Amino acid sequence: MTFWKIAWRNMQQRALASSLTGFSMALGVALMILVIVIHEVTVQQFSSDAQGYHLIVGGSKGGDVQLVMNTVFHIGNPLYPIPYSYYKEFVDGNYAPFTKVAIPYCIGDSFHANGWRFRVVATTPDLFDKISYGANDDGSDKQYRFQSGRNIQTDHFFEAVVGSVAAKKSGLKVGDTFQPTHGMSAAGNKHVEFEIVGVLSPTGTANDRAVFVNIEGFYLLDGHALPAENRDATQAQQQEPDPIDPNRGRLPLPEQQREVTSILVLCNNDLGMMSLDQAINKGKDRTAIAVKPGYLVQDMLDKVIGPVRLVLLVLTILIVIVAGISILVSIYNSMSERSHDIAVMRALGASRTAVMGIILAESILLSLLGGLVGVLLGHACLAIASPYVMAHAGITLRFWQFNWYESLLIPGLVVFASLVGFLPALTAYRTDVGRSLGAGR
Amino acid sequence: MLLLENVRKSYREPNGEPLPILDIEHFRLDAGEQTVLRGRSGCGKTTLLNCISGLTTVDHGRIVIKDRDIARLPEVTRDRFRARHIGFVFQTFNLLPAFTAFENVLLGMTFTGQKTDASRARRLLDEVGLCHRMGHKPAALSVGEQQRVAVARALANQPSLLLADEPTANVDPAHQQQVIDLLRGACEQEKVAMLLVTHAPEVSDQFARVEYLEKVNRVLPSPNSPAL
Ligand SMILES: Nc1ncnc2c1ncn2[C@@H]1O[C@H](COP(=O)(O)OP(=O)(O)OP(=O)(O)O)[C@@H](O)[C@H]1O
Numbered sequence: 225m226t227f228w229k230i231a232w233r234n235m236q237q238r239a240l241a242s243s244l245t246g247f248s249m250a251l252g253v254a255l256m257i258l259v260i261v262i263h264e265v266t267v268q269q270f271s272s273d274a275q276g277y278h279l280i281v282g283g284s285k286g287g288d289v290q291l292v293m294n295t296v297f298h299i300g301n302p303l304y305p306i307p308y309s310y311y312k313e314f315v316d317g318n319y320a321p322f323t324k325v326a327i328p329y330c331i332g333d334s335f336h337a338n339g340w341r342f343r344v345v346a347t348t349p350d351l352f353d354k355i356s357y358g359a360n361d362d363g364s365d366k367q368y369r370f371q372s373g374r375n376i377q378t379d380h381f382f383e384a385v386v387g388s389v390a391a392k393k394s395g396l397k398v399g400d401t402f403q404p405t406h407g408m409s410a411a412g413n414k415h416v417e418f419e420i421v422g423v424l425s426p427t428g429t430a431n432d433r434a435v436f437v438n439i440e441g442f443y444l445l446d447g448h449a450l451p452a453e454n455r456d457a458t459q460a461q462q463q464e465p466d467p468i469d470p471n472r473g474r475l476p477l478p479e480q481q482r483e484v485t486s487i488l489v490l491c492n493n494d495l496g497m498m499s500l501d502q503a504i505n506k507g508k509d510r511t512a513i514a515v516k517p518g519y520l521v522q523d524m525l526d527k528v529i530g531p532v533r534l535v536l537l538v539l540t541i542l543i544v545i546v547a548g549i550s551i552l553v554s555i556y557n558s559m560s561e562r563s564h565d566i567a568v569m570r571a572l573g574a575s576r577t578a579v580m581g582i583i584l585a586e587s588i589l590l591s592l593l594g595g596l597v598g599v600l601l602g603h604a605c606l607a608i609a610s611p612y613v614m615a616h617a618g619i620t621l622r623f624w625q626f627n628w629y630e631s632l633l634i635p636g637l638v639v640f641a642s643l644v645g646f647l648p649a650l651t652a653y654r655t656d657v658g659r660s661l662g663a664g665r
Numbered sequence: 666m667l668l669l670e671n672v673r674k675s676y677r678e679p680n681g682e683p684l685p686i687l688d689i690e691h692f693r694l695d696a697g698e699q700t701v702l703r704g705r706s707g708c709g710k711t712t713l714l715n716c717i718s719g720l721t722t723v724d725h726g727r728i729v730i731k732d733r734d735i736a737r738l739p740e741v742t743r744d745r746f747r748a749r750h751i752g753f754v755f756q757t758f759n760l761l762p763a764f765t766a767f768e769n770v771l772l773g774m775t776f777t778g779q780k781t782d783a784s785r786a787r788r789l790l791d792e793v794g795l796c797h798r799m800g801h802k803p804a805a806l807s808v809g810e811q812q813r814v815a816v817a818r819a820l821a822n823q824p825s826l827l828l829a830d831e832p833t834a835n836v837d838p839a840h841q842q843q844v845i846d847l848l849r850g851a852c853e854q855e856k857v858a859m860l861l862v863t864h865a866p867e868v869s870d871q872f873a874r875v876e877y878l879e880k881v882n883r884v885l886p887s888p889n890s891p892a893l
């Protein structure tokens with residue numbers, strides 16, 4: 225019979241105490257796994273939100289954090305706009321040689337439905353056609369897809385596309401119309417209607433929670449145009465509405481009346497990115513700043529989530545230690561009732577180290593089994609939580625994906641269990657056989 | 666086969682004074698010989714058996730089993746020697762409660778450093794008449810049955826010496842003879858020398874050789890210990 229089998233039989237003999245202590249270990253490990261995976265997912269989540277482009281350009285007044293918060297995560301105080309001409313620099317101006325794709329954003333409107341508030345982002349179809357939202361594990365780009373409908377068409381001004389989570393929560397589907405609200409409060413003036421032409425597939429990014437409208441239509445809404453120098457020109461455009469005209473007889477807003485709040489820039493290459501960074505942030509014209517979102521997000525994660533994770537990890541490690549101590553106490557308390565069994569084994573020829581090893585094996589078995597159950601429990605919790613988290617946060621929890629930390633868990637638990645089992649094992653080692661045999665049980 | 670020479674063993678009193686228990690000038694047991702050891706309670710019979718098996722170290726003297734002085738062996742070697750050459754049957758609680766009767770016999774083979782022989786374990790249980798109770802744990806066996814499993818386990822490794830410390834003290838008189846017959850028969854069959862401690866005259870009367878420890882032992886029993 226192996227020591228493992230002997231240890232296993234001893235555990236069975238004390239089934240209730242063994243399963244309770246093993247379960248406390250399982251809970252500790254499950255919590256640890258939850259903390260590790262949730263942190264991992266959060267970091268992945270936040271960093272993947274800012275992928276697919278190199279720079280975010282926006283007004284210098286609000287600062288870089290506000291710019292990234294608004295543009296990437298659709299949260300935070302409104303931005304200070306920059307002139308449309310600045311955007312044009314990326315399209316056919318000074319910055320164009322370094323730029324592959326530039327996507328204008330106008331942020332500031334919102335849409336309210338079912339008690340939820342969604343940010344309305346006015347942009348161009350390029351957002352979904354020309355950039356990706358990160359890379360797959362195999363290195364290929366993740367392209368935006370539509371679970372129904374299609375992308376906005378540039379020349380259909382009043383078309384809109386809705387993110388997957390926003391669609392689910394608001395009930396919007398292809399063919400529906402909705403009215404964005406000016407500003408962020410539900411009481412703001414309602415604008416004219418936009419028609420939903422597409423619903424995005426889940427991306428796991430903040431874009432799942434936003435509504436995207438054609439920037440051309442956005443400019444034509446009340447209060448979005450700058451005062452015109454030539455008022456007659458705009459009036460003239462509205463005179464003869466054509467019933468089948470998707471743009472309701474409206475013509476695009478002249479460029480001098482336009483503003484943008486931010487621009488997503490996909491550069492030609494790293495050199496292009498450095499040149500743009502240099503030109504925008506260090507040049508003479510300081511109306512705008514260019515931010516590398518990846519760096520900023522990483523920085524925010526390190527400063528905010530890093531310490532939180534550390535605290536949580538320390539707490540879960542403490543829980544695991546407490547579970548280990550409960551194993552120690554449980555085995556140690558049973559040592560006096562075992563001293564006779566140990567003496568019998570010694571009489572059968574077991575050496576001191578053998579009886580010590582049997583006790584250690586029991587501690588290791590308890591910890592490992594508890595740990596294993598904990599790993600399964602942790603992942604099961606994630607599996608149960610994942611559809612809920614998916615629906616409410618648009619985050620895909622990859623619960624089946626095992627973290628490399630978890631492979632450390634096995635040797636870690638073995639070492640820990642050996643430490644924990646050492647005290648009772650030492651008691652076994654020192655058992656006075658003569659006395660214990662006489663004492664009976 | 667077993668030879669004791671000038672064996673001295675003393676425990677320590679709580680105040681640190683040595684408390685002599687054994688002082689045996691000469692004691693021998695031939696191969697296959699069956700001997701009863703008697704003596705009043707507290708005279709050191711169990712201590713003597715523990716010294717012979719090497720579970721307790723002696724202060725002085727030689728304990729030679731199969732031409733090896735086990736008093737001088739390192740502990741690990743002595744443990745291994747005990748596993749291979751000495752079988753044990755105690756008064757009670759011989760068996761480990763977590764293991765079935767069969768596993769208890771296997772456990773007797775575990776610490777020899779050799780492979781366990783499941784078929785021999787089965788055969789031994791069969792010989793003590795317990796083949797139908799092999800899967801039972803000790804709690805489900807009567808005291809007599811437990812002692813029979815203990816006999817099977819003591820013989821598991823074909824030992825040269827079997828030490829039995831009052832193996833029938835807790836068995837009812839009807840089954841006492843059964844256990845004794847079993848022990849004697851098995852030891853005869855496997856050519857095992859046996860040293861059996863008992864207080865029961867009806868048991869010791871069956872043996873050709875009966876030793877009184879008080880006669881062999883030069884330590885005088887403490888005056889307040891009851892005569893037997
Ligand atoms: N570990 C020990 N420390 C101190 N004294 C001990 C120890 N073990 C036994 N003794 C003493 O040694 C003496 C002999 O004990 P032992 O158990 O060998 O007697 P015994 O002849 O087997 O008695 P019984 O017939 O009652 O089983 C007793 O007086 C006992 O109190």
Ligand SMILES: [Mg+2]
Pocket residue numbers: 710711712830
């Ligand atoms: Mg005794």
